[in-house]
Amino acid sequence: MDVPVVNGSISGQPHVFGTKGRRDDQEIPLSWDNDCQEFKGAYAPSGSGGPDEGSRETVAEVTLRDVALASGCSVATVSRVLAGTRPVGAETVRTVRAAAERLGYRPNHVARALRSRTTGTVGLVLPQITNPFFPSLVRELEHALHAEGRAVLLADCDDDPVTEAARIGAFLGRQVDALLLIPVDERRSREAVAAAAAQVPLVLLDRGCGPGVADSVAVDNAAGMALVLDHLAATGRRRPCFVGAAGTASAAVERRAAYEAGAAALDPTAPGRVELGDFSVAWGRAAADRVWPSRPDAVICANDLIAAGALQRLRQLGADVPGEVAVTGFDDIPLAGLADPALTTVRQPVGELAAEAARLLSRRPAAADPASRHTVRLAPQLVVRGSSVPVDAAADATAGG
């Protein structure tokens, strides 16, 4: 459909450069001052006279050299004052600071990066930003990283290992200081990840990528699954079944293994009742159809998407949730709280994951030594909602590790 764009150009012709009176909280307009009568002869063509009526369009950047000139000392000194790399006389510090502020000096990160060989930038590479679990993780990572003054370069791989490798390469070419990576595939991502890890600090997030490849931080899937099983057992469920995902992704494998281990305690035949598909709502719906005939009293899903699909389909099939059957998810994505009834699930400690990842990244020592790889597992939290216990009893219990 090529419905034409309603391409209207907002008019706004009358007021062009107004707004001169009420700009009191504005910072100093970096351009001219009587001290530095000699500015940017180089490429500032509009050295036209006049008191600069505020056309701050392409004002040439103020450089260290300008500040040096204005404060009567050398570039080196100015750098030292501003970067604090070496003690400088109190008096000098004062003049330099003043000049810098007066001129509105802003350091050029690119030049700094070139010289100091560190860009203050980390690349964040993830499979699909549209996976509903990722946004909150991205958010926390962004906050954690920005808090230490680093900027985040984002890449979305479209769930494709080839794209992933390309993005990693692009980031490396841009000399990121480090990489944060949620691998697309445990196996097919390995090669590119290992290669990248040899060049910059790299932390794997949420999913693993084979042993010894890189540092990694993730939720303790086994503990999470145990929380779910304990809760279900405590509320009298005896015939659980598991709806998970096939494949080698660590989350899929670990959650399934943990279910099988834990469910055996509940019911010796339970570990057999396992259906595997993928991490999607559609699979959740399909799995419900396959599972419901055997009348389980708990459907434990490997993530919230599956759970949402299963829940929806179960109700369509006439099942009473949670009366007849409980449904649980994993991750606590926003959707979980919105389902009807709201999903009991395992909340990932997103903030801590981000903090831990940031911490690992900052570790200076050359972590090229495979022996020093760290794998951090963080404790999740059970969030009990209506899908596993009747509403009146669902007091949103939270149980930590």
Place this chain on the structure above:
Amino acid sequence: MDVPVVNGSISGQPHVFGTKGRRDDQEIPLSWDNDCQEFKGAYAPSGSGGPDEGSRETVAEVTLRDVALASGCSVATVSRVLAGTRPVGAETVRTVRAAAERLGYRPNHVARALRSRTTGTVGLVLPQITNPFFPSLVRELEHALHAEGRAVLLADCDDDPVTEAARIGAFLGRQVDALLLIPVDERRSREAVAAAAAQVPLVLLDRGCGPGVADSVAVDNAAGMALVLDHLAATGRRRPCFVGAAGTASAAVERRAAYEAGAAALDPTAPGRVELGDFSVAWGRAAADRVWPSRPDAVICANDLIAAGALQRLRQLGADVPGEVAVTGFDDIPLAGLADPALTTVRQPVGELAAEAARLLSRRPAAADPASRHTVRLAPQLVVRGSSVPVDAAADATAGG
């Protein structure tokens, strides 16, 4: 003195990189957007199975100078060959290319940025990545931008204009080539946005920020609302009501205005039935309580979150959806297809929004002139699902995701 670099020793080594299948038909890249593409060898997993690997550790970067030395010509020539900025003799091109590939040369983006005063980086600043409408937009933007060789710096503002201003400033300090911005607040973001727009190309996305401040691209909210109203009228609804958001955000205002304009045609008293809160599920639930007593036959919501809440609550109140009352949303976030019944909604042309934004960014001309601001409005698409028509009739106008 550090470990000697790759500098001198050119030949004699059994080069690690197999020069397999040299494609000599390769054109000299004329634009800088796809340059380094061909040098994947540098970071690519060193030929799985290659004889010696470990040597690829933290080797000092190969520079232009190294390539020049190895190929027996000057740095300038190498630069020209690789960047394709000026024609170079065929013979020279060949030797240089060979040397570059053999040494695994990868251009240093930082140095390039410093010299050419362009980083190939755009900053993407948004209110909250956790807002479910944004991830797909971010995804499209990332793809569009990466496709032209630009990297995306991401910032999440936590819905706070102050943080937003700080992030914008940080990006400017990192000399992004341009800014893509979804303003937090139409009014409170304005100052920072205007200041930034004076320094780099800036495109507003999804939401406006006052007239003439910057280029902007967004969905045509009025057209979207009209699609909804037409659909509802065509299916016999006669007593619509609107649940929207208060405030000055452009989406809120435009959607409400469009409803009021369009609904008057349907029912003269309809424009009065308007409830305003915010763009949240909670408000949707609350609004359902307020609205249901007057028994509307259609609840038109300003976005999908509101609609999801309203839908959920209406059903809890015993309403028959869609038999008794239709519910519609706006945006087509993933949640919309998952609701029960699935939400009829207006799908934003996310891909086109991203493409258009990218296009506007690349416009070279000094867009400082307020008269040349562009405001692009893209046509949305109606997605009919179960919340507005009985299932058997809901032939999902478009294949949902």
Place this chain on the structure above:
DNA sequence: GCAGCATGGGAAAACGTTCTCCGGAAACTT
């Protein structure tokens, strides 16, 4: 008085590109 040593500051060399000059040679003009 002189070696020894902090301390504060400057000149200039990197960092790895791109790009502007410039010069020489070859290829056309006149």
Place this chain on the structure above:
DNA sequence: AAGTTTCCGGAGAACGTTTTCCCATGCTGC
């Protein structure tokens, strides 16, 4: 044959920092 243009290629100057030397001082301790 002498100019004139075109074509290739090199030297080297930026770009804006950080950092390494180095040189003044002024002070201590002998």
